[in-house]
Amino acid sequence: MFKKFVTFIMLILVLCGLGMGIYFATFSNKKTQTQLEINETIFEMIQTKEVEVNEFFTFGKCLNFSGKLASISKDNFESAKLYVTDGSGFEKTYSIDGKFEEGNLILSTTDEINNGLLLDDLPEGKYVVLIRLKLNNSVNPKYYSLRNISPYQDIEYYTITKENMNHKIDINFKSESYNNEDYSYLQLAISNAEKPTDVYDIVIDSGHGGKDVGEKSGADTEANITLEYAKLLKQKLENQGFKVKLTRDDLNSATYTATNMYDENGRISIACKSQAKIMISFHINNGNTGLKGLEIYSPCKSKLDLAQDIANKIVAYTDIEYSNNNAFKKGEGVYVRNFTQNVINEYTNTAKNKGYEPYEITLDTPYLYTIREVGGIATNAYVDGRNKSYSSNSYFDSNQGIECYQIEMGYIKNDLEMIKTQMEQYVTAISEAIAENL
DSSP: OHHHHHHHHHHHHHHHHHHHHHHHHHHHHHHHHHHHHHHHHHHHHBOSSOEEEEEEEEETTEEEEEEEEOSOOTTTEEEEEEEEEOSSSOEEEEEOEEEEETTEEEEESOSSTTSSEEGGGSOSEEEEEEEEEEETTOSSOEEEOEEEOSSOOOEEEEOOOBTTBOEEEEEEEEEEEETTEEEEEEEEEEEEOOOOTTOOSEEEEESOBTTBOOSEETTEEHHHHHHHHHHHHHHHHHHTTOOEEESOOTTTGGGOOSSOTTSTTSHHHHHHHTTOSEEEEEEEEOOOTTOOSBEEEOOTTSOOHHHHHHHHHHHHHSSOOBOOOOTTEEETTEEOOBOOHHHHHHHHHHHHHHTSOOOOOOTTSBSSHHHHTTSGGGGTOOOOSOSTTSOOOTTTTOSEEOEEEEEEEEETTTSHHHHHHOHHHHHHHHHHHHHHHO
């Protein structure tokens, strides 16, 4: 009797195993078939001609690219959009800039590097990024896929932490054959994922440090004051749920000098390793005796909303005023400082005198290295080690850039007392502006 019972149980287990195997095989096949149908839907839409992408990068929370679509008639062209679809009902369009050069349509996501395709807004799933053109000689729009001809590799991106949740986004260029045609396309594969231990939302940089004390007034140094600001801001942002990294703290500050920011454990390298979306860099201005007030320095070719909100909140929460410095001013308390031609000429002469090839600096290159060198190709970072006074920035050619804001909290000659006594108000204003804009 017992043997019959054991045999019966074994038979049930075998049948259950077979049933589960058939179910999973059917489910897997159905899933594969569904993906095949989605791919077919997309491939049926697109032209065989492709947009050749010569540059693509993330900056802050945005994906940007530029590329060329050959042999498009300017007379027939009406409009262009960036089109994102999952091939199964989801679709979203974004503005894209287009201009004609020598019979080719030159496309770029935006003139504002922090205002392209907002990656954090997309839900979990797989998406293909296309260009949608409306032509005067065609009733229906035409869709073109993207092919990577740039030297840059695929990107692994993690979204800003929201309610302890993150998405991982694999930004990949892929190739497939369909109906005897080869297609290249850009895919965004978005999945729920825990953020790796070495990836952060926000990085905070306190200017100078160690042997480089920065500005000084009596016993007060810029390096010490900015470090206290950085530690308090980190605490407030972490209380809001963000994952935050400091470029220097009480343990590593003593090792810093005025020239080692690009070393492996230098401030710029630590920032770039963090893969953060936003960077706040604290500083105190020197200037002449007539200058005073708050200045927020922003990346060039960027939307200035966050910078303006930080400036407005600091002025509202503290006794500091907007700076009376009009050089490089873009708004109340907001500044964008690029290289001028005179400064480029000076740098070129210095390079020649020191025997190295001058850097490729343009009028669109940010002058402040804390903004420029963490932004990679988005901000024309250039420190590659040819000037032997500095080591190479390992991330100067990166296509993953951090959106950096340098906060000059005031002028040491006129604003030091406010900076020292109103740290809580300053930092509350900054943390609230960041939370509201991210």
